[in-house]
Amino acid sequence: DTGVSQDPRHKITKRGQNVTFRCDPISEHNRLYWYRQTLGQGPEFLTYFQNEAQLEKSRLLSDRFSAERPKGSFSTLEIQRTEQGDSAMYLCASSRGGAQGTEAFFGQGTRLTVV
Amino acid sequence: RKEVEQDPGPFNVPEGATVAFNCTYSNSASQSFFWYRQDCRKEPKLLMSVYSSGNEDGRFTAQLNRASQYISLLIRDSKLSDSATYLCVVSSYNQGGKLIFGQGTELSVKP
Numbered sequence: 001d002t003g004v005s006q007d008p009r010h011k012i013t014k015r016g017q018n019v020t021f022r023c024d025p026i027s028e029h030n031r032l033y034w035y036r037q038t039l040g041q042g043p044e045f046l047t048y049f050q051n052e053a054q055l056e057k058s059r060l061l062s063d064r065f066s067a068e069r070p071k072g073s074f075s076t077l078e079i080q081r082t083e084q085g086d087s088a089m090y091l092c093a094s095s096r097g098g099a100q101g102t103e104a105f106f107g108q109g110t111r112l113t114v115v
Numbered sequence: 116r117k118e119v120e121q122d123p124g125p126f127n128v129p130e131g132a133t134v135a136f137n138c139t140y141s142n143s144a145s146q147s148f149f150w151y152r153q154d155c156r157k158e159p160k161l162l163m164s165v166y167s168s169g170n171e172d173g174r175f176t177a178q179l180n181r182a183s184q185y186i187s188l189l190i191r192d193s194k195l196s197d198s199a200t201y202l203c204v205v206s207s208y209n210q211g212g213k214l215i216f217g218q219g220t221e222l223s224v225k226p
Contacts, residue, residue, distance in 0.1 A: 042217050042218040042219045043159065043202070048211075050211075055211050091158060097212070102212075103149055103161050103164060107158060108158050
């Protein structure tokens with residue numbers, strides 16, 4: 001399967017714990033996005049990368065969230081000191097990139113539940 | 116004002132009906148537009164890109180009105196399998212091409 005891959009698919013964690021999610025994009029795609037989605041809402045932009053460079057992080061995102069894409073391939077999203085409000089689906093997408101904005105393809109997401 | 120706004124749903128239609136969704140965007144520098152489909156508890160999947168001249172893919176027609184800053188999606192002869200949430204997506208050159216999603220419009224096609 002050469003699509004976008006996310007791991008884990010589901011994560012249940014206790015409030016206050018740290019969690020890390022991984023995303024493997026489509027191999028020839030240089031742009032990678034992270035989104036968060038809650039029930040009844042569209043995907044909310046978190047951050048994105050062009051190769052290994054993080055281009056933008058949402059101003060709505062607290063300092064507890066950090067993302068990396070160290071070699072321009074896979075990416076990780078870490079949430080420190082999780083809160084119940086962090087419970088959501090975390091979606092990763094990749095695209096061929098560029099400022100013109102090409103269509104992106106999504107992974108199946110990581111569903112986070114903070115208890 | 117949200118950057119991308121869609122018709123509030125849900126839309127409940129009978130099989131065979133024609134249904135239209137509208138989406139407005141606030142950034143006049145937007146240059147790429149897409150419609151995605153999302154099934155319940157699944158990831159969004161690209162339905163179609165939206166071109167300036169409008170485009171059609173089978174029962175689906177997408178149109179762009181740059182002057183009024185809106186895009187539309189028309190679904191003809193609705194099928195039960197069209198039931199899903201439809202997401203409008205906009206990308207703007209002056210925002211580095213990042214993809215901004217609307218909140219989605221839910222469609223339910225009934226027999």
